[in-house]
Amino acid sequence: MITLDLTLPDTRYPIHIGHGLLDQVELILPHLPIPQVAIITNEVVAPLYLQRLTQQLEQHGVRTIPVVLPDGEEHKNWQTLNLIFDALLAANAERKTTLIALGGGVIGDMTGFAAACYQRGAPFIQIPTTLLAQVDSSVGGKTAINHPLGKNMIGAFYQPRLVLADMDLLATLPERELSAGIAEIIKYGLLGDIDFLGWLEANMDQLRARDPAALQYAVRRSCEMKAEIVGQDEKEQGVRALLNLGHTFGHAIEAGLGYGQWLHGEAVGAGMVLAAAASQALGWLTEEDVARVQALIAAAGLPVRSPDFGAAEWLRHMGHDKKVESGVIRFVLLKKLGQAVIQPGLPPPLLESLFHSQHIDPTLALQ
Ligand SMILES: NC(=O)c1ccc[n+]([C@@H]2O[C@H](COP(=O)([O-])OP(=O)(O)OC[C@H]3O[C@@H](n4cnc5c(N)ncnc54)[C@H](O)[C@@H]3O)[C@@H](O)[C@H]2O)c1
Numbered sequence: 001m002i003t004l005d006l007t008l009p010d011t012r013y014p015i016h017i018g019h020g021l022l023d024q025v026e027l028i029l030p031h032l033p034i035p036q037v038a039i040i041t042n043e044v045v046a047p048l049y050l051q052r053l054t055q056q057l058e059q060h061g062v063r064t065i066p067v068v069l070p071d072g073e074e075h076k077n078w079q080t081l082n083l084i085f086d087a088l089l090a091a092n093a094e095r096k097t098t099l100i101a102l103g104g105g106v107i108g109d110m111t112g113f114a115a116a117c118y119q120r121g122a123p124f125i126q127i128p129t130t131l132l133a134q135v136d137s138s139v140g141g142k143t144a145i146n147h148p149l150g151k152n153m154i155g156a157f158y159q160p161r162l163v164l165a166d167m168d169l170l171a172t173l174p175e176r177e178l179s180a181g182i183a184e185i186i187k188y189g190l191l192g193d194i195d196f197l198g199w200l201e202a203n204m205d206q207l208r209a210r211d212p213a214a215l216q217y218a219v220r221r222s223c224e225m226k227a228e229i230v231g232q233d234e235k236e237q238g239v240r241a242l243l244n245l246g247h248t249f250g251h252a253i254e255a256g257l258g259y260g261q262w263l264h265g266e267a268v269g270a271g272m273v274l275a276a277a278a279s280q281a282l283g284w285l286t287e288e289d290v291a292r293v294q295a296l297i298a299a300a301g302l303p304v305r306s307p308d309f310g311a312a313e314w315l316r317h318m319g320h321d322k323k324v325e326s327g328v329i330r331f332v333l334l335k336k337l338g339q340a341v342i343q344p345g346l347p348p349p350l351l352e353s354l355f356h357s358q359h360i361d362p363t364l365a366l367q
């Protein structure tokens, strides 16, 4: 097991990465203020892993409240969040009852938000079960639900007390979800580590074949980078915004197509191609650089061309980005491969040509 540490001004917590961790309940017990937890999960993950976790906790005298939610991004909303509160109240959960997120990023984001709100703040633990959640969403304390008009628009910064990433749980993950997780891993290489980008190019086949050593290195390097960035800027006042590479475009794709049509990682993958193309238009990247980005994203099994919304619709969706300041969209672009920067605003003709370029798929036009 590898343990990383995320240190913030008000708290610090361990990120354990390894094999067989779901059965090591002794890693969880010291983080529970009272022997009472609510395990928030969904209809897909519950049959796979809920009983194993519940049994072990109960064997150690911990009372467990299971909360099984509907599965999918389309359920990351107020209605589902309320199901968590309904279940907590019905079971008399207390302020010191720990909420454990057992699932992917959707469960993690909703559980964290519920924990931030329940009795004005209950303890919370992340047990990420997707690659995406292990490399990104379980770390750093961004929690949220979606609004039909914009992704993750309602939420809070609220940190977990522990992240337990058991890589064995990835064995049951569908291939499409594995690729979605690789999108966020590629993001780290592009935004800040050119050597890691090279490693990803050399090891993509092993990653997709779930080679344990390759997966463990990718999860570890991603969490190291995320912990370092979040440690410098918990509330996204500066450098943390770089973790949004590909997301201004990607979130527009998710909301524009309807949540759940494209996976978050798929939208981020295509969004990173658009970010690279915009960087080329500014003279920062070469055509070869953009081709390299596109090839790596394609090699991960991700879409490289975005849907055709037309420039006006793109701008409407991107206008709900959380990085917008005084009406100006702040894009995360690439000064060079391995170095992301914030670019406040882009000339309308540049955006217009981007949204009519080869990086848009006209067969994915909305009716
Ligand atoms: N908070 C953050 O910093 C952050 C970072 C990145 C993404 N996100 C959010 O995370 C979400 C995407 O997360 P995701 O990709 O994990 O999607 P997800 O949570 O929807 O999980 C993907 C699918 O895999 C299933 N699943 C989960 N674990 C499984 C397992 N071990 N075996 C088999 N199936 C399993 C889920 O039930 C679901 O159907 C988005 O809502 C995104 O906005 C948040």
Ligand SMILES: O=C(O)C(=O)C[C@@H](O)[C@H](O)[C@H](O)COP(=O)(O)O
Pocket (backbone or CB within 6 Å): 136, 140, 142, 144, 151, 152, 184, 236, 240, 241, 243, 244, 247, 322
């Ligand atoms: O942790 C961050 O900061 C990120 O931006 C990570 C992203 O991968 C993640 O999708 C995040 O939820 C997007 O942030 P948002 O503030 O645009 O919702």
Ligand SMILES: [Zn+2]
Pocket (backbone or CB within 6 Å): 136, 184, 247, 264, 268
């Ligand atoms: Zn993301």
